[in-house]
Amino acid sequence: MFSNPPEITKNWGTPVWPIPSFRYKSGWPENGSCDIAIIGAGFTGLACALHVLGSSPGSRVIVLESGSMGNGASMRSGGIVLEHTAGGPHPGFENCIDYFEDFMNNQGINCGFKRTGCFEVARTGGEPSSPISWNDSGILRVTKRLQGGIVDPAQLLHGLANAAQSKKAEIRTNVTVARVDLKEDHVVVSGMQKSLNASAVIIATNSMSLNLSGIEGTLTPCMTLALATGRINRADAGRAGWEEKTPFYTTDFPYLWGREGINEGAVFGSGLVFEGEAEFISDRYVQELFQAIESRIKSMHPAFSGIQVTHRWAGPIAITPDMKPVIKVIEDRKIVYAGGYSGHGVAQSIKAGGLVQKLIGA
């Protein structure tokens, strides 16, 4: 039915998040049939696996991942846990943060979740008493204080994978799905030489392999950038009005987000790179963007002028016209795509897992 070119593993750099030492089986499974095949082992695919196994405990669920665990956006994320979707409130995506916290507690996943709150910041309309007053194409000030939190994205991803495996989901890395073919009573998922029969298939490939679901054109695939700094001590952060390193994002342009990082550092992100502009973080265009973000941060406030950048990385995101996620039934109860969070997918992908499980009827 749908096919896709197989090469999707790219050099997007190494995120700052320490990688837990879990191992996963590599290659196609031997016995080629299952109840649910999930394509993509990011937050969405793994949340789908856990929701399906929660409602249908003995079903055979196989997650096929083209790269190693963390190949896509999830482990490259900033890990800011946000309410609603990037496009605002949307049916099915209510109470994302509470749902996220309950789900992690129920699954026994320790992902370093902290309810920190979150600042919306902008160059106009700021609070007169805004703790932040940074010079970045105008003066950035806090405009709203929202619910929000942070996680360690690597712990979250591996925690989801580990929880799914303990419920007998089979996770297979280095398996690239090139075709999804609908037959009369099942779906065939195939790679270059091997295939798998499934009663239903969930496509959780984010902005990649959109041909598999036939929804290319609905989403704009692009890449966004992040960097991590060395230690910014509490006194310097305090001088900049950012003592707690509360996560923030701008609501105007140029876009910028930030949060606390590892070892008292910070993580910042900005920029969109569209298809055709560059593919890898080694590309000159991307290097120039990283340089520009670094210069912006260093000159935002004197307390940041000496920061050292320790990590630079990028990751894929899929932007939708209304910035709301796409949960699309491609074939009733047989093939569903979920993704397209427009850069706002940590908590939302967990919610999507529950919505997809209901649509598949598993």
Ligand SMILES: Cc1cc2nc3c(=O)[nH]c(=O)nc-3n(C[C@H](O)[C@H](O)[C@H](O)COP(=O)(O)OP(=O)(O)OC[C@H]3O[C@@H](n4cnc5c(N)ncnc54)[C@H](O)[C@@H]3O)c2cc1C
């Ligand atoms: C730099 C960056 C910072 C971000 N920061 C935040 C943030 O702070 N807060 C927030 O809410 N969101 C953030 N996001 C967005 C968030 O990370 C994503 O919305 C979320 O991780 C999407 O998860 P996913 O599982 O849908 O996709 P992914 O994690 O991209 O997973 C898709 C998987 O599918 C696999 N795949 C693709 N094609 C195939 C195929 N043919 N066969 C087999 N496997 C395939 C890929 O290898 C990949 O592992 C950020 C994203 C980036 C890139």
